[in-house]
């Protein structure tokens with residue numbers, strides 16, 4: 389059986405957003421699904437291919453979110469679809485820890501090969517980013533025989549009990565869901581746009597402060613892991629200043645602490661490197677991955693130094709669905725696509741196009757406080773004119789304008805005042821230009 393996956397890569401609106409069928413369907417959504425679930429754009433999707441989402445009213449929307457940085461290879465990418473169909477016909481599940489299969493091993497071999505570090509590596513596959521982070525912490529604790537985990541302001545690591553504790557922001561992630569796991573210690577993050585100290589010495593000052601706090605409040609010898617997103621995702625695409633990540637990794641090494649890079653959002657070619665840590669040649673001991681790993685199927689992983697990954701007793705790690713064969717087939721298709729179509733180069737190109745366009749906005753509109761990011765992971769932080777006061781109302785206006793005109797953008801940021809762009813890396817130049825022109829009009833109208 390062949391499926392025609394093609395969908396013209398063009399924005400096209402045939403009704404208002406949401407259209408009448410979506411409005412009907414959204415009623416069913418609120419009747420049938422938990423009120424605890426959010427929604428970014430009020431439409432119901434029927435089909436999607438590459439960077440176009442088609443809703444049930446026939447509107448074709450440009451996707452600048454990739455389902456939160458997941459469909460880096462495009463929606464329903466050909467190599468992902470082909471391998472999934474083949475796998476689903478062969479077998480759907482055995483549980484890798486019951487009766488193993490090659491797909492799981494091939495994904496681990498690929499991850500061991502493509503992640504930074506030229507030492508022996510091993511991998512573990514699980515279902516979600518949160519589960520990858522939980523397992524990385526479990527493994528680091530087991531290896532070091534220490535309890536404490538160091539995390540940062542503005543961090544996001546998931547919604548399970550441990551990962552809520554690791555996540556910084558209360559509303560909406562933590563409110564009313566405690567008590568949270570203990571032995572989690574939060575450190576200041578050098579957020580260049582909002583740093584209280586001297587910008588010229590931000591890297592050294594923040595590293596010194598963190599080392600002092602760890603010594604006084606925890607004791608470095610009690611710290612199992614330092615966990616950080618190399619570019620913070622939900623926190624608002626905060627890029628730590630140059631030298632910070634290498635300094636932190638050095639501190640971890642000198643103190644026998646496992647350095648964990650959470651690349652769940654920044655990984656798989658998103659930033660113009662396969663992994664964001666590569667930009668400063670930082671080599672983590674463990675990397676957590678999800679999202680872009682499998683072109684939309686649920687899969688996540690922990691990859692790292694063999695001696696750390698192997699320190700756990702047999703049976704200490706696992707899970708019924710982790711590394712499901714269909715998800716593994718998808719991952720092999722996604723990784724092949726990233727490598728063969730050189731999506732790393734494509735992310736750099738997209739990044740250059742987006743940042744040129746956003747810098748123009750920054751020069752024109754005083755509600756744009758800062759434009760930042762790397763590769764195809766770019767954001768705008770909105771402020772009240774002439775200040776650094778967060779301007780969440782401007783973000784709402786921009787989102788509304790983009791949606792009404794058929795462009796899906798996502799928000800982020802501790803202060804809800806950031807718009808983030810995470811387009812599929814296969815978006816065409818024409819589609820990207822069209823989306824950026826809608827965004828430009830949106831910012832213009834929000835600032836008038």
Ligand code: PLZ
Pocket residue numbers: 456515516517518519521544545546547617621622650651652653654678679
């Ligand atoms: N680590 C860095 O970005 C997921 C969350 C969306 P899961 N980010 C999107 C939402 O509102 O739930 C994320 C991340 C980083 C971990 C995670 C968690 O990944 O696959 O959502 O569990």
